[in-house]
Amino acid sequence: MMKKLVIKDIAEQLQVSKSTISFVLNGKARQHGISIKLENKILKYVEKVGYQPSRIAVGLSTGKSKTIGMLVEDISDPFFSSIARVVERSALSSGYRVIYGSTENDTVQAIDLLQAFRNHNVDGYIIAPPPGTENYIRELVADGFPVVVFDRDVPGLDCDKVLIDNFNGALQAVEHLVDRQFKNIAMVTLLSKQNQMEERANGYLKALNDSGLVQRIKQIPYDLEKSKCVEQIRRFLAGQKAIDAVFFSTNYLALGGIEAIRQLGLQVARDIGIVVFDDNTNFELFSPPISAVAQPVKQIGEQVTEIMLSRLQSNTPAAFQRIVLKTNFIARESTLSQPLKANVF
Amino acid sequence: MMKKLVIKDIAEQLQVSKSTISFVLNGKARQHGISIKLENKILKYVEKVGYQPSRIAVGLSTGKSKTIGMLVEDISDPFFSSIARVVERSALSSGYRVIYGSTENDTVQAIDLLQAFRNHNVDGYIIAPPPGTENYIRELVADGFPVVVFDRDVPGLDCDKVLIDNFNGALQAVEHLVDRQFKNIAMVTLLSKQNQMEERANGYLKALNDSGLVQRIKQIPYDLEKSKCVEQIRRFLAGQKAIDAVFFSTNYLALGGIEAIRQLGLQVARDIGIVVFDDNTNFELFSPPISAVAQPVKQIGEQVTEIMLSRLQSNTPAAFQRIVLKTNFIARESTLSQPLKANVF
DNA sequence: GTGAAAGCGCTAACAG
C-alpha cells in the first residue's frame, strides 16, 4: 500500500512551507510574490511525483466541494440519463464533478437525497423537482446555493429554470391528430399534479376544444408496475370502442399502451393512431414508426449547466433566468389515418 | 442564510462536550459508558433540530467517504444506466452514495476519473474498465481498495469480477441463425480488443465452424459518428450480396445496421435475418421484433453491489470472486428465415 | 462517565 502523498511531504522534500505550495497550486503565486523560479520548481516536482490535493481536505477548508448535486427522477430513464451525460461532460470541463440521485418522484427520497447532497457540501443543485419538495428547495435558494430546476416548473419557486414548452408541444401533437382526421382522440397520462403533466393535458384540452371534439383523459398512477399499467390502458381502450387515436403524455406510458393495443388485437395506425410526448426510445424503428414530440435533451443539458457554471463562477447575483425550450414534433406513420400498407421496415 | 448546525452548537446547547455527542451519534455511547438518559436526551435534541454531521468533515477525519465511485462507459447508455440505478439503490440502503463517471471507453478520461475518485476519497470502485487502465486498477487493488470490475474482463487482473458469458451468449445466438437455415451469416462488431467483444466474436466463429459456414466479420471503429457507422455497414452489406443474416455484437451497432438495411431497400427478416447482443432497446416493439441476447442487467447490478458492500463492511479479506452470469436468448421475428407476412404490430 | 486536545490535509490571514 503506497502511501498517498500529502502537501506536507512535498513541502519537506522541497524545503519550503506548505502554504507556498498551496499558493502555487492555486495560481496565487503572483499575488504572494513567489518567484517564478520557485513556482516552476514546485510545479515541476508536483507534476513529477503526481501529487494531487485531497479534494475532501480542500473541501473542508474552503467550504467548496467542486461538485454539483443532480436530482433526477430515474437515472435509468433515457431522458434523464441523456441530460445527465451532457451535464457531466460540460461540468467536468470546468472542474466540477456531478453526483446524481434518483428520486423516483418521491418526496421523502428526494429530500433525503438533497440533505445528503448538502452534507456532502455540493456547491450547486440541479433538480427535476418531485412534488412536495418546494419548501426544501426554497431553503436552498434562500441559503444562497445556486439551484437550477429543470424538466418541470414549480410555480412560485424563485430560481433558475430550464423548461420545455409542454403546452405547445402537446397542442401541436394533438392538432396533428385532428388534422389527420381522427375524431375520437383520447389522452393517457399520469395521475399527477406536476406542472409539466398538467401543461400537456392543457395542450390536449385546448386542441380538442378548438375543434369541438370530445375529451377523454385516462390517468394512470405513477408507481404502477408495468403489467398493471398495460392492463389499465387495455381496459380503458376496450371500454371506449370509439377511440381512434391516443395521445400518450410520456414515453413509458406509450410503451405500455402499445402493448395494450397489441393485446386487444389491434394494430397501431391501421386501427388506432398514436402520438407520444418524448421521443427517446427509437420510435422511428418501431412498427409502425411512432409519431412523437421530441424534447431537446442536449439543449436542456447545456442550458442547465451553462447557468449553473456561470452562477458558480461569478459571485454577482444575476437575476434568475427562466428558459423555455421548444419541442420538435415528428410525424411518423403511427398517425396515418387510413389503413396502412404492410410496413416491415 | 440560515447557518448550518455543527456539532459544537449542539454541544453548547446541551452543555456537554463534542466528543460525547460524537460517541452517541456513532452508536458508541455504550462502550464509553454514557448514560442512557444522556444518550436519549442528545438523540432527541439532534433529531429535533435536524442536525446532520458534515460528511466532508467526517470524511477527512475518518478517511472514509461513504461513497462508491462507479466508472461506466456512458451513463446515457441504457445498459449502464440500468445497472447504475440498481447499484445506486442498493448502495443507498447501506448508507453509501455513488458517484459516476463516463469514460467513453477512453484510457485518459478513465484514469482522470479514477484519480478524481481517489481525490474524493471514495471507499470502493466499481469499474467497467476501458483498455489501458489495467495498471491503474491494479494499483488501486494493491493499495487495498475494494474494486469490482464488471461487464468486461481484464485477464490477469486480480480482483472481484461480475461478468456475463459472452461466448455462450454469442454462440447461442449464432447457432439459432444456423438452425433457422441461414447460410451466410456475417458478424458486425466493434474494432476493439476488449475481452467481451472478443468472446462474442469467438462464439460466432465457433458456431460457424461447427456448421462449416463461411465467416465474415466487419469491424467498426468505436468512436465513429452514427451516420458513418451506418455507411460502413451499408457498404459492407452491399459488397457481400450473399449475406442473409447478421449478428450484431452491440445494441448500438444494430441500430445503425437496421438503418443501413433500410437504406439498401431491404427488409429485416424477409431479406436478411438479424440478431443482436444486448436487448435494452425495446427490440420487441420493432418491426419486425428483433431477436436478441438479453443481459441480466438487474443481476449484474445486484451482484456488483453485494460484493462491494460486503468488502466495504467486513475487513476480512476474502478471496476474490469471479461471477459469470448467463445471458438469455430471445428469439423474435427478425430471424424467421422465410419471407414474413405483413407485420404491423 | 466525561471532556480536553490532537489531528485528518488543506487554505489563507498575518507576521516578518
Next chain:
DNA sequence: CTGTTAGCGCTTTCAC
C-alpha cells in the same frame, strides 16, 4: 518574498 499559525467539522485517544 516566505513561513507560522489558526482554523474547517469531526473522531478518538487519553487523562481526569
